[in-house]
Amino acid sequence: MSSTTATDCQVPMEDASALLRPTLVTGNRSLGDVTRDICAPMERKATKLWWAAFLVASSALLLGLTAVTYQITVGIGTWGLNRTVGWAFDITNFVFWVGIGHAGTLISAVLFLFRQKWRTSVNRSAEAMTLFAVICASIFPLIHMGRPWLAFWTFPYPNTRGPLWVNFKSPLLWDVFAISTYFLISAVFWYVGLLPDLATIRDRGRAGLRTRLARIFSLGWDGSARTWHRHETVYLLLAGLATPLVFSVHTIVSMDFATSVIPGWHTTVFPPYFVAGAIFSGLAMVLTLMIIARKVMQLEHYITIFHIEMMCKLMLSMGCIVGLAYGTEFFIAAYSGNPYEQFAFMNRAFGPYSWAYLTMVTCNVLVPQLLWFRWVRRNIVTVFAISILINIGMWFERFVIIVTSLHRDFLPSSWAHYIPTSIEIATLIGSFGLFFTCFLLFCRFIPVIAMAEVKGVLKVKRRKSSVAVSQEEVA
Amino acid sequence: MSDRMLLASFDSAEDLVEATTEVRRQGYQVVDAYTPYAVHGLDRAMGMKPSRLTWVCFICGAIGAIGMLWFEHWTAAVSWPIDVGGKPFNALPSDLPAAFELAVLLAGFGTVFALLVVCRLYPGKRARLPRPEVTDDRFVLVLNEADATFDIATVETLLNQFNVLEVEERVLPAGGNR
Numbered sequence: 001m002s003s004t005t006a007t008d009c010q011v012p013m014e015d016a017s018a019l020l021r022p023t024l025v026t027g028n029r030s031l032g033d034v035t036r037d038i039c040a041p042m043e044r045k046a047t048k049l050w051w052a053a054f055l056v057a058s059s060a061l062l063l064g065l066t067a068v069t070y071q072i073t074v075g076i077g078t079w080g081l082n083r084t085v086g087w088a089f090d091i092t093n094f095v096f097w098v099g100i101g102h103a104g105t106l107i108s109a110v111l112f113l114f115r116q117k118w119r120t121s122v123n124r125s126a127e128a129m130t131l132f133a134v135i136c137a138s139i140f141p142l143i144h145m146g147r148p149w150l151a152f153w154t155f156p157y158p159n160t161r162g163p164l165w166v167n168f169k170s171p172l173l174w175d176v177f178a179i180s181t182y183f184l185i186s187a188v189f190w191y192v193g194l195l196p197d198l199a200t201i202r203d204r205g206r207a208g209l210r211t212r213l214a215r216i217f218s219l220g221w222d223g224s225a226r227t228w229h230r231h232e233t234v235y236l237l238l239a240g241l242a243t244p245l246v247f248s249v250h251t252i253v254s255m256d257f258a259t260s261v262i263p264g265w266h267t268t269v270f271p272p273y274f275v276a277g278a279i280f281s282g283l284a285m286v287l288t289l290m291i292i293a294r295k296v297m298q299l300e301h302y303i304t305i306f307h308i309e310m311m312c313k314l315m316l317s318m319g320c321i322v323g324l325a326y327g328t329e330f331f332i333a334a335y336s337g338n339p340y341e342q343f344a345f346m347n348r349a350f351g352p353y354s355w356a357y358l359t360m361v362t363c364n365v366l367v368p369q370l371l372w373f374r375w376v377r378r379n380i381v382t383v384f385a386i387s388i389l390i391n392i393g394m395w396f397e398r399f400v401i402i403v404t405s406l407h408r409d410f411l412p413s414s415w416a417h418y419i420p421t422s423i424e425i426a427t428l429i430g431s432f433g434l435f436f437t438c439f440l441l442f443c444r445f446i447p448v449i450a451m452a453e454v455k456g457v458l459k460v461k462r463r464k465s466s467v468a469v470s471q472e473e474v475a
Numbered sequence: 476m477s478d479r480m481l482l483a484s485f486d487s488a489e490d491l492v493e494a495t496t497e498v499r500r501q502g503y504q505v506v507d508a509y510t511p512y513a514v515h516g517l518d519r520a521m522g523m524k525p526s527r528l529t530w531v532c533f534i535c536g537a538i539g540a541i542g543m544l545w546f547e548h549w550t551a552a553v554s555w556p557i558d559v560g561g562k563p564f565n566a567l568p569s570d571l572p573a574a575f576e577l578a579v580l581l582a583g584f585g586t587v588f589a590l591l592v593v594c595r596l597y598p599g600k601r602a603r604l605p606r607p608e609v610t611d612d613r614f615v616l617v618l619n620e621a622d623a624t625f626d627i628a629t630v631e632t633l634l635n636q637f638n639v640l641e642v643e644e645r646v647l648p649a650g651g652n653r
Binding site for chain 2: 030031032035156162163164165166167168169170171173174177178180181184185188189192195196199200202203204205215216217218219220221222223224225226227228229230231232233234237238241242244245248252255452453455456
């Protein structure tokens with residue numbers, strides 16, 4: 001008998017180290033705690049900080065609305081564009097915002113396929129970010145059309161002009177299909193993942209509009225094992241669809257440029273370069289938002305330093321790919337022996353827009369190298385600063401690609417300079433206003449963390465980590 | 476199926492999965508289980524087959540891709556051929572991006588629509604929960620009291636091995652589907 005007891009007490013070495021490993025979600029939360037913690041910020045009154053942030057964001061949105069109304073009323077002459085630089089600010093903003101969205105799909109779909117369980121703490125808000133970023137992005141081509149009320153002409157519908165069909169050989173039309181599909185699939189993916197959480201809100205037993213809306217939108221979700229089984233299948237399928245979709249979207253965006261014959265645009269490296277850049281900028285935006293949200297909404301147990309560190313590692317790897325792409329572009333320009341191509345890149349780095357190029361390289365290539373250091377990745381302040389810098393750098397990347405390639409083309413007689421007008425800057429500020437207004441409303445009315453998914457990984461331990469780390473975090 | 480059901484509540488997914496495996500091994504009829512999150516291994520314990528929704532996804536995707544390829548060919552090469560930069564009217568490579576997008580769009584929407592149909596989920600539907608806590612932190616196993624040999628006391632003893640919190644008997648109203 002005593003021997004049996006002895007063997008029972010003996011825990012194998014592997015299990016012992018597993019016991020010491022910290023869990024993904026810290027603070028030893030129970031299933032009920034998860035529901036309470038995540039519903040709490042929605043169920044209490046909005047804080048003063050939220051109202052302050054909302055006021056700033058909605059004011060920026062109002063400024064943007066005014067600027068858009070003005071430019072549509074007066075005409076596109078209110079922009080700083082000229083005959084040489086025909087694409088500048090709006091297209092920069094479009095590519096910037098589409099790129100922001102891509103990290104959301106990476107976290108929700110690609111990491112799901114790779115079975116990265118830590119994604120559950122961040123996927124809901126990253127997907128919301130995707131939706132809002134795509135909305136912001138889609139506004140810019142609409143404005144850029146000059147006559148946005150005719151935007152429906154980009155869809156092939158039977159019309160009285162022939163019917164005259166759209167040109168399916170144009171990458172700009174592929175964009176219409178890619179962005180619309182991306183928005184719709186992201187929205188559906190997000191909603192399908194949200195269903196169980198809406199049911200949780202519905203069954204919290206509170207009176208009020210939130211419960212009534214949750215009753216309608218939870219579609220009668222009952223948590224039956226059969227429903228869950230099918231739901232898991234559909235979620236996996238949607239992740240499998242969203243993964244190639246996200247790559248296709250930025251590939252197509254890059255083809256808007258790559259299929260033209262402008263030196264600096266006409267390169268085969270663009271699709272992977274753009275996709276990596278998009279995910280890079282998106283991760284930076286996710287980090288910016290997460291660092292604020294976890295503090296303001298007291299979600300430190302769910303979005304831990306470990307989560308931030310993981311995202312920093314992803315961001316570093318994407319940043320290195322982007323740096324490699326910058327180098328490749330220069331190498332190919334030099335190697336091509338094409339004087340126009342060589343000039344475009346020399347002009348990019350040392351021409352009138354060298355300040356923009358310098359900002360881009362500093363923020364996107366040099367600054368992220370700090371993330372090689374563990375203490376930098378684990379320090380909220382440094383990570384926050386780096387994420388902001390990367391956002392700035394990635395905006396400038398698009399500006400550099402678009403404007404520097406256009407402003408000095410083949411004929412020196414047509415060279416020109418481009419400076420954005422106040423209207424264009426106000427529109428950009430307005431798009432940030434729209435984004436943050438949407439995000440703040442999302443934080444108030446929808447659970448920012450996927451409760452049903454976090455509940456499933458509550459007991460999951462990290463793969464490797466030292467005891468010292470967990471003690472550090474507990475402290 | 477009789478209209479008498481036995482509801483057993485648990486507070487952990489492991490207990491639910493083990494209990495489900497055991498009651499099925501002993502020949503009891505599991506009607507369904509209710510959980511706050513997707514419990515891995517429960518589908519196997521309940522003997523569920525892989526979902527056929529993957530086929531819906533494939534078929535919808537194929538319809539999207541083939542339909543769009545045909546449409547692009549028809550508009551660009553048949554209905555009103557227009558010379559764009561000297562490219563051939565029927566240019567398959569440039570038809571692929573939009574066809575891919577449509578494939579993804581139809582596959583995604585088709586699958587989700589099929590999910591809502593087969594799970595009978597629709598806006599405003601009143602959820603029929605065995606207990607309100609199943610969307611929070613409770614796991615409920617529903618057994619069918621299939622015949623006269625079903626003895627509640629025996630089942631309760633069996634379930635007690637798996638830390639059952641509560642066992643409750645319910646009779647479905649006439650015409651109920653559960």
